[in-house]
Amino acid sequence: MNAWGKVSLLGLSLALGLTMSACGNGSEANKDNTNASGGSGAAANTTGASDGSAGNAKQTDNSESANAEKFPVSYLAGEWGTVPKSNGPGVDAINEKFNIDFKPQIVPMGEAGQKVAVVMASGDAPDILDLEGADGNFVKWAKQGAFLPLNDYIDKYPELKLIPQSIWNAVTVDGKIYGIPKFFRTKYMNSAIIRKDWLDKLNLQMPTTYAELLKVAEAFTTQDPDGNKKNDTYGFSTSKGIDWDMRMGNYYNASSWLKDDQGGYMPGIITDGAKERVQFLTDAYKEGLVPKDWPVMDYDKASKLFYQGKAGIYYEGIPGNNAYWDLLQQSAPDAVVAPIPPFLAPDGSQGQPGLSGYYQLFALSGKLKDEPAKIDRILSMINYFMQFIPVEERNPNNADFDWKNGGVDKGYKYADGEATFPSDDTMKSYRPASYFHGVEWAPSDEDLHLETGLINPIQKSYVKATIAEWSKPNYVYIDPTFSIYSEKYNLKFWELYTKIADEETKIILGQTPMSDWDKIVQDYLKAGGQDMIDEVNAKIKEVGVEGTWK
Structure with missing residues (x-):
């Protein structure tokens, strides 16, 4: 996936809410990451398994080493929210600590991609570069020696050791690790939601197949729910763009890579599951169960149909957009929203596609190779910011928080027992986390406690x-890509x-018959799809990974 610019199909609001909850520090990283194609080979000499809670690993305050050499450390990062003031008190705090x-x-x-390209072309890269992902440029620069290989350093820092091997693989090029991934959850990808109160009112059961889903959608349209x-x-x-394609589990997910009959992997968008999903959408459109103008409808209008109480099925992640949930509460105070469990697939699976487990990464300049003390200082700082603070400890009594x-x-x-982070420029300038975008590495997705702090009762119940x-x-499919x-x-x-x-x-829309599906798939393969599939499968074998369920 192209770093800095590729906006996920899954939306920004979900990831923003998650990151705020996960980090507790007001950083504005975002985006659900789909199959984003990471590194090009298995990492060597790393410890992937977690051997304890990140929250238990207290780091040494470097300010105690008053006689240590003071190093200049440059850093370049993009910011989704408001850019903080230059050299605010947060920078002074980092310098002192x-x-x-x-x-x-x-x-x-929005400007970060161009800025990164300019500094990399100039040969004057900063000591720490904050990248959105391990894309083609990352691989190219790594091969050119622009980044510092990190294999020999990881075991020295407790928080780095918590990163799983599968995620290290994503930032590995020719056996060398060139990036430090930032935590992102693997669970809670946007998925189907339904007005459970409408089901109950119409004496309907939760749908378990596309045939049942069609009947529910028809009832929601015709029976005044x-x-x-x-x-x-x-x-x-x-x-x-079929923003919500009504996928009911990983088997029907267009961007998942699924095993074929020969034991290889193929993209979900050309599988039998995709064909079944498209047939459902075709039948639903023909029967008027979805707005006729959806092909030209924007995301906001489509979303508001659900949150204004005019559509019974949509999609969402957690915690979701607070403003939308408040709109639903105003429109339907007694609404009950529930996730639709994934359908049992023909291959026996019954779960949802997972996320990659990381979003964004730190890359250190290759010019640091002869400065071991400075490398240690930088990695110690990264390690400190990765230290997980449990939700119940995110208060003024926790010195790190x-x-x-x-x-x-x-x-x-x-x-009232809750920390909030006003967008006020002055307050933001006091936060060290505004100037260095470290992300805490949570022991598990459940430890994020994404239900904490929610006020809207409909939203909280759904979460x-x-x-x-x-x-x-x-339940969660970890994609090999x-x-x-x-x-x-x-x-x-x-x-x-x-x-x-x-x-x-x-x-x-009825402009092309469903009988053309096989031809559409063949055109996909001839247009470069087969070559892509062959290379992806070769890389999967090279790295030694496979799709797994957790």
């Missing part, structure tokens, strides 16, 4: 139900994905 002369350059995320005596509801909502966030009433507010649903065993880098994947996957989505739209 780690005995460095910290020189952060924070730029808007909101009781207002008007014909003004739809079974479900979606928007242009208080320091990262600039001090209570300076960098954050604390009231709790979703966490329970995703806690089932063998998370651990590899494929140039042809990067070049062709989304291009071909878009073409297939266009063809799916034509089928749904």
Whole structure:
């Protein structure tokens, strides 16, 4: 996936809410990451297994080493939110704690890609580069020697040792690790949600097949589920590009890579599961169970159909967009929203696609290779920021939490047992976390406690139900492409994905017959899809990974 610019199909609001909850420090990293093609070979000499809770590993305060040499440390990062003031009190705090002369350059995320390209072309890269992912440029620069290999350092830092081998693989090139991934969860990818109160009112059961889902969508459209005596509801909502494609589990997910009959992997968008999903959408459109103008409808309008109580099925992650949940509460105060469990697939699986487990990474300059003391100082700082602080300890009494966030009433507010992070420029400038985008490595996704701090009762009930649903065993599919880098994947996957989505739209609208499906798949393969599939499978074998359930 192209770093800095590729916006996930899954939306920004989910990941933003998650990161705020996970880090507790107000950093604004975001995005669900789909199959983003990481490194190009298995990492060597690393410890992938976690041997204890990250929250138990207290780090040494480097400010105690008053006689240590003071190093200049430059840093370049993109910022999704408001760029903090230059050289605020947060920078001074970093300098004092780690005995460095910290020189952060924070730029808007929309400008970051160009800025990175310029500094890399100039040969004057910063000591620490904050990248969105391990894309083709990352691999190219690593091979050119622009980044420091990190294999020999990982075991020296407790938090780095918590990173699983599969994630190290994603930032590995020719056996050398060139990046330090930042934590992101593997669970809670956006998935199907339903108005459970509508099901109950109409005496319907939770759907378990596409045939049952079609009947539920028909009832939601024709049987006045909101009781207002008007014909003004739809079974479900979606928007242009088939933003919500009604996938009911990993088997039906267009971007998952699934095993074929020969033991290799193929993209879900050309599988039998995709064909079944498209047939459902075609039938639903023909019966008027979705707005007729969805092919030109934007995401916001489609979303509001659900949150204004006019559609019964949609998709969401957790915790979701607070403003949308408040809109639903205003429109339907008694609404109950629940996740739709994934359908049992023909291959026997019954779960959801997972996320890659990381988003963004640190890369250290290759010019540091002869400065071991400076490398240690930088890695110690990264290690410190990765230290996980449990939700119940995120308060002014926790020295690490208080320091990262600039001090209570300076960098954050604390009231009624909850820390909040105002967007005020002055308060933001007090937070060290505003200037160095370290992300805490959580022991598990459950330790994020994404239900904490939610006020809206409909949203809170939904989040709790979703966490329970995703806690089932063998529920989350970890895609093998998370651990590899494929140039042809990067070049062709989304291009071909878009073409297939266009063809799916034509089928749904009745412009192309469903009988053309096999021809559409063959055209996909001839347009570079087969070459991409062959290379992806070769890389999967080279790294020695496979799709797994957890």
